[in-house]
Amino acid sequence: MSANQPSEHPVEDHGLLRFLTCGSVDDGKSTLIGRLLYDTKAILADTLSAIERTSQKRGVGAVDLSLLTDGLQAEREQGITIDVAYRYFSTGTRKYIIADAPGHEQYTRNMVTAASTANLAIILIDARKGMLTQTRRHSKLAALVGIPHLVVAINKMDLVDYSQEVFAKIKADYLAFAAKVGIDDVRFIPLSALNGDMIVERGAALAWYDGPTLLDILETAPAAHTERAEKFRFPVQTVCRPQDSANPELHDYRGFMGRVESGAIKVGDAVTVLPSGRQSTVKAVQIGGVDIGEAGTEQSVTLLLADEIDISRGDMIVKTLEAPAAVKEIRATVCWLAETPLDRARTYLIRHTTRDAKAKLTGIDHRLDVNTLENLPADKLAMNDIAEVSFKLAQPLFVDPYSENRATGAFIVIDESNNNTVGAGMIL
Amino acid sequence: MTQRSTLPHLDWLEAEAIHIMREVAGQCANPALLFSGGKDSICMLRLAEKAFRPGRFPFPLLHIDTGHNYREVVDFRDRRAAELGERLIVRSVEDSMRRGTVVLKHESESRNKHQSVTLLEAIEEFGFDCCIGGARRDEEKARAKERIMSFRDEFGQWDPKNQRPELWNLYNARSHKGENIRAFPISNWTEMDVWQYIERENLELPSIYFAHHRPVVIRGGAIVPVNVPLVSGELTNLPKAGEEIVSRQVRFRTVGDISCTAPVESEADTVAKIVLETASTTITERGATRLDDQTSDASMEQRKKEGYF
Numbered sequence: 171m172s173a174n175q176p177s178e179h180p181v182e183d184h185g186l187l188r189f190l191t192c193g194s195v196d197d198g199k200s201t202l203i204g205r206l207l208y209d210t211k212a213i214l215a216d217t218l219s220a221i222e223r224t225s226q227k228r229g230v231g232a233v234d235l236s237l238l239t240d241g242l243q244a245e246r247e248q249g250i251t252i253d254v255a256y257r258y259f260s261t262g263t264r265k266y267i268i269a270d271a272p273g274h275e276q277y278t279r280n281m282v283t284a285a286s287t288a289n290l291a292i293i294l295i296d297a298r299k300g301m302l303t304q305t306r307r308h309s310k311l312a313a314l315v316g317i318p319h320l321v322v323a324i325n326k327m328d329l330v331d332y333s334q335e336v337f338a339k340i341k342a343d344y345l346a347f348a349a350k351v352g353i354d355d356v357r358f359i360p361l362s363a364l365n366g367d368m369i370v371e372r373g374a375a376l377a378w379y380d381g382p383t384l385l386d387i388l389e390t391a392p393a394a395h396t397e398r399a400e401k402f403r404f405p406v407q408t409v410c411r412p413q414d415s416a417n418p419e420l421h422d423y424r425g426f427m428g429r430v431e432s433g434a435i436k437v438g439d440a441v442t443v444l445p446s447g448r449q450s451t452v453k454a455v456q457i458g459g460v461d462i463g464e465a466g467t468e469q470s471v472t473l474l475l476a477d478e479i480d481i482s483r484g485d486m487i488v489k490t491l492e493a494p495a496a497v498k499e500i501r502a503t504v505c506w507l508a509e510t511p512l513d514r515a516r517t518y519l520i521r522h523t524t525r526d527a528k529a530k531l532t533g534i535d536h537r538l539d540v541n542t543l544e545n546l547p548a549d550k551l552a553m554n555d556i557a558e559v560s561f562k563l564a565q566p567l568f569v570d571p572y573s574e575n576r577a578t579g580a581f582i583v584i585d586e587s588n589n590n591t592v593g594a595g596m597i598l
Numbered sequence: 599m600t601q602r603s604t605l606p607h608l609d610w611l612e613a614e615a616i617h618i619m620r621e622v623a624g625q626c627a628n629p630a631l632l633f634s635g636g637k638d639s640i641c642m643l644r645l646a647e648k649a650f651r652p653g654r655f656p657f658p659l660l661h662i663d664t665g666h667n668y669r670e671v672v673d674f675r676d677r678r679a680a681e682l683g684e685r686l687i688v689r690s691v692e693d694s695m696r697r698g699t700v701v702l703k704h705e706s707e708s709r710n711k712h713q714s715v716t717l718l719e720a721i722e723e724f725g726f727d728c729c730i731g732g733a734r735r736d737e738e739k740a741r742a743k744e745r746i747m748s749f750r751d752e753f754g755q756w757d758p759k760n761q762r763p764e765l766w767n768l769y770n771a772r773s774h775k776g777e778n779i780r781a782f783p784i785s786n787w788t789e790m791d792v793w794q795y796i797e798r799e800n801l802e803l804p805s806i807y808f809a810h811h812r813p814v815v816i817r818g819g820a821i822v823p824v825n826v827p828l829v830s831g832e833l834t835n836l837p838k839a840g841e842e843i844v845s846r847q848v849r850f851r852t853v854g855d856i857s858c859t860a861p862v863e864s865e866a867d868t869v870a871k872i873v874l875e876t877a878s879t880t881i882t883e884r885g886a887t888r889l890d891d892q893t894s895d896a897s898m899e900q901r902k903k904e905g906y907f
Contacts, residue, residue: 183606183607183608184604185604185605185606185607185610186604186605186607186610186611253743253758253759253761254743255739255742255743256735256742256743256785256786257742258735258736258786258788260607260788260790262877264607265607265788265791267786279763280763282765283763283764283765286765286766287765287766287767392604393604394604407617407620407621407623407624408620408623408624408656410650410652410653411653412652412653412654417652420652423652425652425653427620427649427650428620429613429616429617429767457616457648458647458648458649458650458651459651459652466605468605468610468613468614469605469609469613470612470613470614470616470617470620470648470649483624507763521768521770522768523768524621524624576766577766577767580765580766580768581768582765582766582768582770584770584772589749589770589772589773589774590762590770591762591763591764591765591770594763594765
């Protein structure tokens with residue numbers, strides 16, 4: 171049965187924004203997320219009645235919106251968040267993915283994980299406490315992972331009588347700090363997640379604040395990771411050769427399948443294939459075998475080239491005049507993710523785009539103390555450590571600095587003994 | 599410098615899902631795509647077409663049949679696989695019952711959770727190193743923390759405290775022999791996204807997703823379909839003594855084992871009407887319709903630890 175007719179109410183589509191919330195339970199982070207979900211009507215009646223029951227069971231008077239983000243059994247037992255959780259809501263014009271990362275120091279790795287896919291971070295500050303060590307830590311990590319937009323949400327304004335002076339003081343403190351660590355795109359907003367002031371509704375208590383609400387900021391933030399024009403990078407994931415097809419026209423079909431990680435491509439563009447260095451031009455750009463002529467960043471497509479070139483997974487197609495560096499040594503900022511510390515004697519696997527290379531540590535330049543933000547000498551890397559290190563590689567990788575290109579500047583480190591992902595790296 | 603354009607949300611979600619499916623194809627030696635004939639897996643087939651056509655899918659379709667599936671859905675499953683020209687493997691919970699590896703507590707116990715056993719048996723039989731599924735993180739809170747590439751040990755178990763960190767779009771689908779990856783390309787989709795995608799792509803669905811009249815009883819507040827014909831023609835879900843059978847206009851929001859899927863009252867007989875109804879509904883997808891998830895707050899988490907999808 172086919173019963174599809176176009177919707178009567180087409181709405182403008184502003185794409186999808188992925189953002190991260192940083193803070194601890196004490197800052198009201200869970201309440202803030204609960205409030206966003208609740209006020210945008212992402213919470214449905216049965217979920218609400220379930221958290222009403224739980225609120226009563228735990229002796230909380232009003233409905234505790236923080237319970238909306240309660241996760242796994244173990245976390246509920248301990249009353250803390252352990253792992254990154256993803257939440258969804260939509261305003262009709264834009265879809266949102268929230269990465270909710272726990273705030274404690276020992277969860278640096280979770281924050282780095284959550285930040286890796288986010289384009290905006292909300293840093294929560296308790297208005298009564300002002301800037302704390304964790305505020306600096308979260309901001310530094312957000313900057314390190316290259317989140318382009320920061321929003322400092324000064325929460326619990328209801329507990330400081332909605333004081334404009336308190337807000338102004340915290341804002342000045344933060345700006346002084348931001349200048350030192352190189353954060354430039356930052357916005358400030360006073361709010362009360364508990365009462366819902368300045369989240370979705372303005373409320374009446376913050377009349378002195380004439381800036382946008384939190385949702386206004388989210389609705390208008392650029393959804394793309396960068397507004398700069400980027401170089402075309404197309405790591406090949408898999409090759410389509412439907413030789414066994416009954417259709418003779420497909421016997422010579424060679425489709426190179428991948429995602430446009432950055433830049434754009436169209437039919438006729440001159441391209442180079444790495445590592446072979448062979449050159450050709452784009453004959454077709456397709457999705458599912460259908461010609462689309464051109465493709466932009468983040469589209470998953472199939473490229474056909476004018477010349478018969480041997481290309482396989484792990485190769486990269488780039489525009490001829492803007493090839494990345496092919497390197498067998500990299501210097502990178504690495505966050506160690508595993509309980510087992512990095513072992514200098516061992517060989518690891520580095521996965522960069524769709525390419526793997528054996529790698530060995532050659533040196534640790536320094537470690538970052540995430541609380542004091544000082545660089546310290548270090549000779550080992552343990553879980554949650556962040557350090558500048560060097561690796562030598564058995565096979566070349568085609569890299570850009572992470573600050574220029576998130577997709578070709580990032581890599582993960584894999585321990586081949588158990589296949590765990592043990593490190594996250596950003597190329598300097 | 600020109601400003602970079604951004605994709606509309608469905609295009610973004612589609613591109614992400616295609617990328618994930620191709621990562622499975624690139625990293626795994628012997629994957630399978632779980633296909634039940636339900637709406638999420640119907641979206642998965644369209645995504646696989648966009649990812650791999652004009653080639654064949656680099657995986658067979660696999661369905662774990664409880665033997666208690668709606669006839670309309672089973673027919674649809676077989677027809678769709680044939681239209682696509684892809685290989686469909688069906689393994690049945692009833693075979694596991696005959697082998698004695700699944701033992702029901704009583705005749706009418708839901709077979710839904712027992713699919714885990716049959717799935718693990720199928721994984722072993724064919725040596726699958728990855729199963730691609732249409733689960734979404736918005737369905738249930740244990741899923742909200744699951745990775746897109748989710749590692750399972752030799753017993754198919756999910757350990758929520760020991761998941762691989764997943765950064766950027768660098769997916770780690772590596773496994774040793776006997777271990778298994780579950781890949782979820784539409785993790786980031788919501789029920790609304792699925793319906794919007796079905797509408798946009800003009801995807802055909804089994805008829806029971808649209809408003810229709812059927813005999814039901816009202817049991818514990820839920821609408822329970824009764825006298826449902828199985829593929830064999832035999833009727834299942836017989837009413838209990840004293841229950842009054844009434845006819846209601848309903849549609850299904852999720853489709854699974856007959857014993858644990860309840861419909862909702864609805865007049866929505868087109869996808870466009872379902873999209874509007876989904877936008878204004880006040881009850882979650884599973885809350886209203888899955889009789890098995892409500893047992894306790896943690897029931898999905900528990901089943902996943904035991905190897906459930």
